[in-house]
Amino acid sequence: MHSPLALVRDPTADTTASPRAAEPFDALEHLVGVNLARLRAERQLSLDALARASGVSRAMLAQIESARSVPSIKVLCKVASALKVSVAAFLRRHATNGFEHLPAERSSRVVSSNGRYSARPLYPDAEPTAAEFHELRIAPLHTEAGTRRAPGTTVNLVVSEGTLEVSVHDQRQLLATGDAIVFDADQPHSLRNPGDTEARAFRVTLKAETPPRWEVPAPHDLTRQAAPV
Template sequence: MSDLDQLTQSLARNLKRWRGERGFTLAARAGVSRGMIIQIEQARTNPSVGTTVKPADALGVGITTLLDHEPVSPVRLVPGDRAVRMWSTPAGSSAVLRVGTEARGPLELWTWRLMPGDSRTFAPHPEGAVELLHVTAGELTLVVDGTPYAVPVGVSATFEAHHAHTYRNDGIEPAEATMAVSIPPAR
């Protein structure tokens, strides 16, 4: 089974399980069509990162929980080759989901690489969501509610992620960052 097939199967199984545990209609709450939810749960589609984030946010779980195919243990080690590349661009930009947890709501650790001129825009997360960012190479421009903030190498930033936000590389060299995302539990 390919990595993509394994991710599709894990997403199908985990989405169905978490939706059943939460006991609510997911499509309306997530802003994703009922047909798409059915296709995901039947492993008939490979949804985009944006489509995957919406049900995860609505369920109050991290993407790692929906994509996880490992058994639960008190310690979970995630080798670099098992981290999940969530998106990439032809220019070489990418985001890799390193590890996440559901303790007191989802908490995820990411590494990002944005090539010059690339950007990624995200819809607001649920109220109470927070993102932390530490730039390890280059300079990122963080745009929150339309206001840009320069975040150079060695600088960290945090913001309330229930605002629309964009990560952008306006520089001439690749930008790299480590990011943590905390989403409050579903109510």
């Protein structure tokens, strides 16, 4: 959606941009090592204890944590099982335990210049994602024009409170509470609240498919948490 917007963020958040890694796979090795060390520290496991629980040697675990060894999927599966996490936990830049809590009071919110429309991201916005999930609030009698997205982008919207009129090209659809709609976001579209109370909705935006690509931080951007040895 567009109109002049202001981004309201947590004032304590770090917004410093980080340079990308020159060698993506070196960064990937480092990411796996950082996550392994963090998960091990959270469980207060020594290298010896994790080696006994996983069946992976202490030396191998130490090499993985220091990014001196590329672990096989089989090795990662053994370690993940011992730590009670999924293999994907070693590749995340967030949510190493498989989930991430996003407190409402600390979330950012995009607000229109007149304050009559806002969108709150319900996903970690610091990480690339194939889908976006937002909570929308639209003031009474306000119309918010949508930003046309890349061809192939789809929006799925459901009204949680009030009513909304969704316009796509010259077609209009009135949605009551609980109603949902799916439309192509590369078309001209807008949202209008015809009621006399604030309307709320949840919007999922599925981005156009792009070729898969590793997105990993540079090694020096990752902070290693001390773990017992």
